[in-house]
Amino acid sequence: MVSKIQHKALVTGASRGIGASIASVLEGLGMDVITPTRQELDLSKPESVEEYIQSHKDSGIDIIVNNAGINILNDLASLQGQDWALMIQINLTAPMQLIRGFTPYMKTVAWGRIVNISSIFSLVTKEKRSAYSVTKSGLNALTRNAAVELAPYGVLVNSVCPGYVETELTSANNSPTELEQIASSIPIQRLAKPEEIANLVAFMCLESNTYLTGQTIVIDGGFTCK
Numbered sequence: 001m002v003s004k005i006q007h008k009a010l011v012t013g014a015s016r017g018i019g020a021s022i023a024s025v026l027e028g029l030g031m032d033v034i035t036p037t038r039q040e041l042d043l044s045k046p047e048s049v050e051e052y053i054q055s056h057k058d059s060g061i062d063i064i065v066n067n068a069g070i071n072i073l074n075d076l077a078s079l080q081g082q083d084w085a086l087m088i089q090i091n092l093t094a095p096m097q098l099i100r101g102f103t104p105y106m107k108t109v110a111w112g113r114i115v116n117i118s119s120i121f122s123l124v125t126k127e128k129r130s131a132y133s134v135t136k137s138g139l140n141a142l143t144r145n146a147a148v149e150l151a152p153y154g155v156l157v158n159s160v161c162p163g164y165v166e167t168e169l170t171s172a173n174n175s176p177t178e179l180e181q182i183a184s185s186i187p188i189q190r191l192a193k194p195e196e197i198a199n200l201v202a203f204m205c206l207e208s209n210t211y212l213t214g215q216t217i218v219i220d221g222g223f224t225c226k
Helices: 017-028 046-056 081-109 130-153 168-173 176-185 194-205
Strands: 008-011 032-034 061-066 112-117 155-162 216-219
Touching: 008 017, 017 032, 017 061, 017 194, 046 081, 061 081, 061 194, 081 112, 081 130, 081 155, 112 130, 112 194, 130 155, 130 216, 155 194, 194 216
Parallel strands: 008 032, 008 061, 061 112, 112 155, 155 216
Antiparallel strands: none
C-alpha cells in the first residue's frame, strides 16, 4: 500500500495502452499522476525534454515511469538514418534526460522509484526490429547503471520487459493472422492485457518495494522460454 505521503508520478506515453493502464493503477493507489501531452513534453526533441524538466523540477516528482516509445519497422537494408535517430531519442535518450533531470529531488528526500518500460525485444529480436532492439537493450543497460548510482540515495530503478500486449501498437505491427499465430506460440495462449503489465509496474513504484533494483523483469506469458 501507498504511505500517507502522496507520491507524485510522471508517466510518459499515458494516452493509451500500457501507459494509460499504469496511470490508472497508480491513481487508484492514491498517487498524484502527471501524464503530459506531446504539446507539453515532446520526447522527440531534446530541448523540449529539458524545458519540461526545468519547469517541473521543483514539483515533487519522486516516481518516473518511462513508458513512451516508438517502433518503426525496417530491415537493415532500408533503415533510414532519421528513423534510427528518432527511435534512439524517444526510446533511450529521453528517458535518460528525465532520470537525470528529476533524480536530484529524489536524492534530497532519499526516496524515489524509476521504472523503464523496455521490451522482450531487448533480449530476443525479430526481423525489422534492429533499431527497436538496440534502443530497448540500451534502456536495460541504463537501468542497471542508474540503479547502482542511485541506490545509496534510496532510489530504486528497474526495467519491465512486456511481451505481446493487446495494444494499438501491437495491432499496427502485426496482421490479424500474425496475432493468432503469436497467441498460439505463447504458453499461456493469449496476449497480455495492459493492466497486467500495469500491476507489475505499480509494485515497483510502491514503498513496499524496498530491495528490488537494477533488474530487468520479463512479463511475456512464457514466450521467451521457448
